[in-house]
Amino acid sequence: MKFLYFIFIRLLIIGFRLGSVFNSKIRKGWEGRKKSNIIVKNAFSPNDKVIWMHAASLGEYEQGLPVLEGLKKKYPDYKVLVTFFSPSGYENVIKKKTIADAICYLPFDTRKGVASFLKHFQVELFFTVKYDYWYNLLSELKQRQVKTFVVSALFYPSQVFFKPYGKWMVAELKKNINWFFHQTKDSLALAQRVGLSQSSLSGDTRYDRVKATKANFEEIPLVKKFKNQSLLLVFGSSWEAEEIIAEKVAEVNSDVKFIIAPHDLKRVSILKKKFPQALLYTELDEQELENNKENNILIINTIGLLSRIYAYADITVVGGGFHSAGLHNILESAVFGNPVLFGDKYRKNPEADALIEYGGGKSFSTPEEVVQFIQSLILDESLRKRMANSAEVFISNQPEATEHILSKF
Missing domain, CATH: 3.40.50.11720 (3-Deoxy-D-manno-octulosonic-acid transferase, N-terminal domain)
Incomplete structure (x- = not known):
């Protein structure tokens, strides 16, 4: 060998x-x-x-x-x-x-x-x-x-x-x-x-990482102003499947706000064609938001913000679960007490099964199933809150992995 x-x-x-x-x-x-x-x-x-x-x-x-x-x-x-x-x-x-x-x-x-x-x-x-x-x-x-x-x-x-x-x-x-x-x-x-x-x-050191992100949270004023009092769906690290979900949900929910953060910035031009009226984060200022109150879709065309954007979400869809590349980070969303939805290709992500077991996450075999479930979450506030609370409890119950590891050195 x-x-x-x-x-x-x-x-x-x-x-x-x-x-x-x-x-x-x-x-x-x-x-x-x-x-x-x-x-x-x-x-x-x-x-x-x-x-x-x-x-x-x-x-x-x-x-x-x-x-x-x-x-x-x-x-x-x-x-x-x-x-x-x-x-x-x-x-x-x-x-x-x-x-x-x-x-x-x-x-x-x-x-x-x-x-x-x-x-x-x-x-x-x-x-x-x-x-x-x-x-x-x-x-x-x-x-x-x-x-x-x-x-x-x-x-x-x-x-x-x-x-x-x-x-x-x-x-x-x-x-x-x-x-x-x-x-x-x-x-x-x-x-x-x-x-x-x-x-x-x-345990998994990523739990410590996301807990620290929440503990040291810094506001993103433009995202806060964009959300305002609306229900906000965040599509994090999106691939094509998640963007199709966003498109279908947006078609029938004009009063809901959407933030789409693609996994690769090369997808921004594709998203802009799909959502021609969408705002781009790097072009935003307070006046721009004031002048475009009717625009309910924001595309994140820069890196480094997603883990904090999740703090403003009411419902989240995390990308990669419908793609062979695999599921992206679901813990960054869960730590802020969000329902977390994703595709079922996550063999190398044991935290996904654990979050589902707690009731804070849910996986799906097709994008169409996600669309239907999002509609249920939009209409049923009690369901949203139950999933959100379960996600938050799930994260808080995880052991301090870093502390355990460092104690051995």
Whole structure:
């Protein structure tokens, strides 16, 4: 199996090289990796003690960030490195103000590449988020006696670890990782079943993240003024399916306000064609709102606002659940006590099942079903309030995962 992993990495590199010619996202990852060594060499000296967080993409970064921030407070003299596998994570975070001293792509997982990368700094703590494992890297960190952890670990039955051919990978994890902090009881049980006894249940750090967002909430005056006293539906991280839902609901509810925040800003032009009278957030000011009181649709054409926009919602639809890309963050909405509606493609999102069980969320197999249920929520205030209260209670009942994890360091 070790030899097959070697072949896999070589094929991955070839795939990236060829794919970079045709695909802009792959090209960003390919070109970005050429700069990773230079970035860490410029940011660190060989003797710098570094806390290193690796995240596959943006969602995992958000999941690991509370732990990273806590570790930085605990070890203020240590420097911080954040690496990504995917451009969608790197491209987003590199534009933000962060606590990281360096942000770059994770080099391809060859022994030579890993060793070359690590010679520029001294890793004191390393953690990866959820389930992004690179076995040459883990082996090299073990040889250097680096404490290595997995935050918000998530195992599920269809993973390779639970197949006959996954024994080598399980053995590598058992040998090279000090501790797994699991999101769910099911994940913990699966890990222990294959001998990964260095495990505990911590819960999901994303709950801590959204609780902090609510506790430190900052108003968005223009969104508040747009909502006014109206019922507000927020479509967060929308894909085409959610936008079809918005269109159908808007056709028969002119007295309801709508905010649509697409998952990709490239969809803004599509939305503007679908809703030609809609307002664009970046073009808004108080006078514009005053002059366009009859316009009940607002398109968010900038990033970074959605988690706060949910505070103004009465009903929310979160995107991705009707798409193979998977469900986006439902917790950002639930923390503000909103009914949360979404498609049923969420296998890797155990929090969705938990929210449904509490009564704060509901999944659907078709967009048409969502349209019908939204109409029920619009007409039935008591149903809205029951779901809203259930969502809020669900979040407040979750354990402090970050606190549990930091207590082990």
